Amino acid sequence: MRETITRDELAGDAEAATFTASGALLGARRALPLAITGLADGLVFGVLARQAGMSLGxxxxxxxxxxxxxxQFVALGLWVAPLxxxxxxxxxxxxxxxxxxxxxTLAAHLGRLSPLRRYGSAFFLTDETWALALRERALGTLDGAFIMGGGLALFASWVVSTAGGYLAGASLRDPARWGLDFVFPALVVALLAGMWRGRATLAPWGVAAxxxxAAAVLLPGKWYILLGGIAGAVVGALRDAD
Amino acid sequence: MRTDATLAILAMALVTYGTRAGGFWLMRGLPPSRRLAAALRHMPGALLVAIVAPLALASGMAGIVALAGAALIAIRTGRVLPALVAGVALVALLRAILH
Known part of the structure; x- marks a missing residue:
């Protein structure tokens, strides 16, 4: 009983014990703008993979x-024989x-699914599907299959455009010119706008930023996301305790 | 397909899947303490801020204005898609003007 209460608390307003085709379809629909604009990323990856000496396979x-x-983009920088x-x-x-x-952050929801569905969904847990799932959870409409549905749409876009870029080979127009690199940042900001709770969020978000x-300047790779997220969450939890 | 390339790709795949499944696995079944539950409640916002702050700074004036515009549209409309369209259109426009 106690476990159920704590999990519901964590889950916010919604439950996701269900795993339906309509939930997966909703995920795919929500991911569609990202899947379409993401074609540009896959094309670029395909082109660069060819330049790095990878085979199509x-x-x-x-x-x-x-x-x-x-x-994968970072790996291309290291793709020199011997690998x-x-x-x-x-x-x-x-x-x-x-x-x-x-x-x-989503375990309370997906923890109710069977291991196969849960760990199958894990393959499709990306920045994009996670961010979209957060929004569905806030709306109370997060189905267990949402991540898999959205993830499959993005996966198809990524793999197909990789092949396209590899085969096209020729240099592509810069996607940044059309602002297509800004779909995901704009999504993040739009989500944050809905999560803003005044002073309660000011301190954790300020610390996270x-x-x-600082970490983006000092450390390689994407450590900054991990460190900023942990720092902000700790500050939020400490403030709640006071 | 070369053996070392296949090996490297499979290693990358294994590591990536481990990070994706690891969060579910670590939290399986255990009721989190109050403190941990509070931290996890704050985690999404903090992670999103951490993702976008360096990105915004690196994208310069055009990017910052575009993201502010996207946030404004999201607040006014309460919807995500108009905010995406506004962010992309604004950044493309501003880049064309500023460069």
Missing amino acids: EALLMSGAVNTGTA PVVALAATTLVVGARHLLMGA AVAL
């Missing part, structure tokens, strides 16, 4: 099995460690 295996933007396998794995860990925290900005 290797580029597709990487996009299909790793399924992450940043770590530094340990360094590649370690860099991927640094870049991806933030997902541990993202998973933890300050720590992230």
